[in-house]
Amino acid sequence: xxxxxxxxxxxxxxxxxxxxxxxxxxxxxxxxxxxxxxxxxxxxxxxxxxxxxxxxxxxxxxxxxxxxxxxxxxxxxxxxxxxxxxxxxxxxxxxxxxxxxxxxxxxxxxxxxxxxxxxxxxxxxxxxxxxxxxxxxxxxxxxxxxxxxxxxxxxxxxxxxxxxxxxxxxxxxxxxxxxxxxxxxxxxxxxxxxxxxxxxxxxxxxxxxxxxxxxxxxxxxxxxxxxxxxxxxxxxxxxxxxxxxxxxxxxxxxxxxxxxxxxxxxxxxxxxxxxxxxxxxxxxxxxxxxxxxxxxxxxxxxxxxxxxxxxxxxx
Amino acid sequence: xxxxxxxxxxxxxxxxxxxxxxxxxxxxxxxxxxxxxxxxxxxxxxxxxxxxxxxxxxxxxxxxxxxxxxxxxxxxxxxxxxxxxxxxxxxxxxxxxxxxxxxxxxxxxxxxxxxxxxxxxxxxxxxxxxxxxxxxxxxxxxxxxxxxxxxxxxxxxxxxxxxxxxxxxxxxxxxxxxxxxxxxxxxxxxxxxxxxxxxxxxxxxxxxxxxxxxxxxxxxxxxxxxxxxxxxxxxxxxxxxxxxxxxxxxxxxxxxxxxxxxxxxxxxxxxxxxxx
Numbered sequence: 109x110x111x112x113x114x115x116x117x118x119x120x121x122x123x124x125x126x127x128x129x130x131x132x133x134x135x136x137x138x139x140x141x142x143x144x145x146x147x148x149x150x151x152x153x154x155x156x157x158x159x160x161x162x163x164x165x166x167x168x169x170x171x172x173x174x175x176x177x178x179x180x181x182x183x184x185x186x187x188x189x190x191x192x193x194x195x196x197x198x199x200x201x202x203x204x205x206x207x208x209x210x211x212x213x214x215x216x217x218x219x220x221x222x223x224x225x226x227x228x229x230x231x232x233x234x235x236x237x238x239x240x241x242x243x244x245x246x247x248x249x250x251x252x253x254x255x256x257x258x259x260x261x262x263x264x265x266x267x268x269x270x271x272x273x274x275x276x277x278x279x280x281x282x283x284x285x286x287x288x289x290x291x292x293x294x295x296x297x298x299x300x301x302x303x304x305x306x307x308x309x310x311x312x313x314x315x316x317x318x319x320x321x322x323x324x325x326x327x328x329x330x331x332x333x334x335x336x337x338x339x340x341x342x343x344x345x346x347x348x349x350x351x352x353x354x355x356x357x358x359x360x361x362x363x364x365x366x367x368x369x370x371x372x373x374x375x376x377x378x379x380x381x382x383x384x385x386x387x388x389x390x391x392x393x394x395x396x397x398x399x400x401x402x403x404x405x406x407x408x409x410x411x412x413x414x415x416x417x418x419x420x421x422x423x
Numbered sequence: 424x425x426x427x428x429x430x431x432x433x434x435x436x437x438x439x440x441x442x443x444x445x446x447x448x449x450x451x452x453x454x455x456x457x458x459x460x461x462x463x464x465x466x467x468x469x470x471x472x473x474x475x476x477x478x479x480x481x482x483x484x485x486x487x488x489x490x491x492x493x494x495x496x497x498x499x500x501x502x503x504x505x506x507x508x509x510x511x512x513x514x515x516x517x518x519x520x521x522x523x524x525x526x527x528x529x530x531x532x533x534x535x536x537x538x539x540x541x542x543x544x545x546x547x548x549x550x551x552x553x554x555x556x557x558x559x560x561x562x563x564x565x566x567x568x569x570x571x572x573x574x575x576x577x578x579x580x581x582x583x584x585x586x587x588x589x590x591x592x593x594x595x596x597x598x599x600x601x602x603x604x605x606x607x608x609x610x611x612x613x614x615x616x617x618x619x620x621x622x623x624x625x626x627x628x629x630x631x632x633x634x635x636x637x638x639x640x641x642x643x644x645x646x647x648x649x650x651x652x653x654x655x656x657x658x659x660x661x662x663x664x665x666x667x668x669x670x671x672x673x674x675x676x677x678x679x680x681x682x683x684x685x686x687x688x689x690x691x692x693x694x695x696x697x698x699x
Contacts, residue, residue, distance in 0.1 A: 139522035141604065142531060145515035145575055152546075152572035153538045159549035220448070223441040236683045238445045240452055243682035244675040247635035247650045252455045252671050255664055262467040262664075264454070297448065302690045344694050351540050358635030362654050376544035383548045384640060396545035407540045 157400065163393035170387035184394040194370050194378070202374040205289055206353050212293035213349060214342075217300025222330070224301070225308045235305070242298035247358025253291045254280060254363045284364050284372045291363075292356055300345045307341030308334075350406055375399050452675070459485075459669030466665035481669035490652070490670075496563055497648040501631035504570035505578075505624050511571070512578030513620070517608055519579070520586040521594065532580065539576035543636050554641060561645035569637050574627035581626075581692055585619035586612065622688035629678045649674045 167180045188195045224235050241249075257264050258279040266276045279287045311334060335342075357376055360366060366373040366381060373381065376399060383392035458466050460477035519528045550569070551560075559565050589612065597607045613620065638648045647655070653670055682689065 139518045141514035141518035141522065145511040145579060146531070146534075148511055149535070149538045149572060149575060152569070153541055156546040156549035156553070157541065159552075160545055163548060163552075220441075220444060223437065223444065226437060226441070228438045228441065234441065234445050236686050237449055239682060239686060239689065240449045240679055242689075243629065243678045244452060245633045245635075245650050245671075245678060248653045248671045248674055249451070249455075251653060252668065253451060255662055255667065256455060256458060257451060262469050264471055267469055267471060294448075294451075299693065303694065306690050348694055355542055355544075355636075357543075358639075358650065358654075361635065361639065376542055379544040380547060380636075380640065383551060389548055389552065392548045396542070396548055399542040400545045403540055403542050404537075407537070 157397075160393045160396045160400075163389055164397050166390050168389040170389055180390070184390050185398075187391070188394055188398065194373070198370060198373045198375060198378050201285055201370075201372065202354070202376075204285060205292065205356060205374055206350055208286075208289040209292040209296060209353050209356075210346065210349050212289070213296040213300045214345065216293070216297040217345070218304055220297065220301040221304035221308060225305060238301060239298040241295050242302075244295075246295055246356075247362050249295070250288075250291050250359035251362045253294075254287075258287055280364055281368065284368060288356075288359055288363060288372055291359055292353060295359075296349055296353060299349060303341050303345040303348075304338060307338045311337045347407070351403060354403060354406070375402065452679075455668045456672045458665055459672045461665045461668075463663055463665045466668065481665045482673065484666050485670035485673060488652075488656075493647060493649045493652040496566075496642075496646050497632060499563060500566045500570055500648060501628045504567045504574060504631050505627040507567070507571045508574040508578045508627055509620070509624060512575050513582055513613065514608060516579050516582035516586055517604075517612060519583050532583070535576045535579050538572075547636075547640060551640065561642050563642065563646040565641050566637060566646070566648070569641070570631040570634065573634070574630055577627055577630070577692055578623050581623035581688070582616065582620060584691065585616040589615055619688070622685045623692060625681045625685045626688065626692040629681055632678055 164184050165179060165181060166177050167175065167183070168177050169175055220238060224231060224238065228234075255263075260266065260276050260278040260281075263279070265279070269277070277283075354374075355376055356374065357380070360372055360374065360377050364372040366377050370378070375395065379392055379395040379399060382388045382395055454471075459481050460479070461472065461475055461481070462478065465472050465475050515531075519531050523531065554560050554562075554565050593611065593615070594607065597611050602610070632648075633650070634648075635650045635654075638651050639654070642648070643651060653667065653674065656667060656670065685692075
């Protein structure tokens with residue numbers, strides 16, 4: 109880092125700067141510099157996606173090579189929507205996971221952001237520490253949650269609950285999806301906190317003072333004054349959070365492997381299972397395409413929101 | 424109580440509450456690290472043991488059993504993919520900011536962002552089929568190629584937002600001076616945007632390091648990364664809580680250290696500069 113900081117001072121072109129002012133802006137030339145990256149992304153994301161669409165129109169089971177690769181039209185889609193008894197429950201779990209974890213993270217992240225926005229001793233260190241749940245490897249941490257905290261025999265949460273007379277709860281068998289939602293919400297709380305903290309910096313200090321200092325009034329003031337000013341940060345936190353939480357995979361894999369039954373299968377997890385457990389490539393490709401459509405619908409608003417800003421930035 | 428005293432007390436109470444909540448938030452990570460220093464018996468003890476004679480046995484056990492190979496795969500996948508993403512992404516961002524029209528630059532940004540939001544599960548099936556056909560299953564090379572694609576959007580949108588802030592005069596000077604595009608990028612743009620580009624690279628390393636999805640689906644057997652080691656460890660050898668905790672602690676040290684160091688850039692890296 110120290111090296112790169114020194115390097116910042118390199119550009120010195122004093123005489124030329126004066127002349128440059130009067131020249132035509134050098135933008136809008138023909139360029140090919142973006143092409144390698146563009147081609148790379150197309151090859152790695154768009155072509156596989158088109159292949160997925162193509163596969164989804166075929167019946168293809170890797171375990172039954174004799175069946176070959178017959179074209180079946182939209183049969184796979186009809187099968188998912190109508191005949192697969194697991195499909196709609198799994199869509200429900202997906203929605204429950206995304207909405208549940210997102211809402212919990214929004215509430216917890218907002219509280220932390222408001223508290224950490226106050227001037228106090230050690231604030232920047234605290235902010236750094238509070239981001240840790242977001243940085244840790246999700247699959248690894250989910251395993252730790254399961255065995256150190258939510259274990260029915262030696263888990264700390266059950267030990268704490270016994271003080272208030274609640275008997276041991278076998279978390280991952282009694283509340284499998286809820287346990288995963290809780291872990292995912294824990295991971296994403298710092299993300300919401302960081303986005304809201306960034307947003308709070310543009311809210312005038314006096315407004316916040318009024319909003320936070322007095323206990324009873326704080327909530328009302330927050331809703332009436334601060335919250336409306338934070339509309340954009342919330343939009344961004346929700347849209348990005350939703351799309352990334354939708355992709356939750358490792359947490360499910362290491363804690364419940366989608367079970368019991370299919371109770372903790374989400375759409376991406378079910379896609380993975382169809383592909384690599386039952387090797388139903390046609391079905392898996394269909395599920396993948398459905399996943400993309402769901403994600404596109406969710407992302408549309410966000411992308412519009414963000415590309416709008418570019419014009420004013422460049423201006 | 425006077426108003427002054429009440430306000431002081433209230434300030435103190437809010438600050439104390441903040442400290443308590445942040446402590447609770449990171450408590451699982453702290454407790455995990457602590458458990459890594461226990462014996463297996465102490466690790467499963469109820470009530471939990473807070474004071475004990477710390478020992479390094481579990482860390483020593485954790486780094487046996489092929490830890491070195493897993494570590495090598497994780498480090499190689501993260502570093503090489505980030506390096507390639509920088510080489511591809513910096514010129515792309517440069518073109519978007521300085522050469523392309525506003526419209527095509529926006530189209531490109533839209534495309535870049537949309538690739539990052541494509542659910543990984545959707546491209547898993549075709550990638551799996553292609554990789555199998557090419558006999559590349561369980562090859563570290565595959566992970567590098569995929570992580571590069573995963574991190575390219577991040578590098579491009581972060582680099583773009585830093586390039587937008589570079590003083591135009593310096594660049595115009597370089598162009599008038601007859602610098603080639605390559606020279607302009609290497610000698611002027613990259614050094615000036617170095618802090619931001621470093622942060623982008625660090626975030627890319629975190630993403631590759633933390634990935635589980637592609638590692639478990641495409642390189643589980645022969646070139647697994649560290650998160651796979653933890654998952655495989657518990658399913659093969661039952662639960663050795665202290666040892667798993669020690670191993671997990673070692674693995675998260677890298678992203679935690681990097682993330683706290685590059686904290687300022689986290690939001691921007693994740694939200695494509697929609698918020699700064």
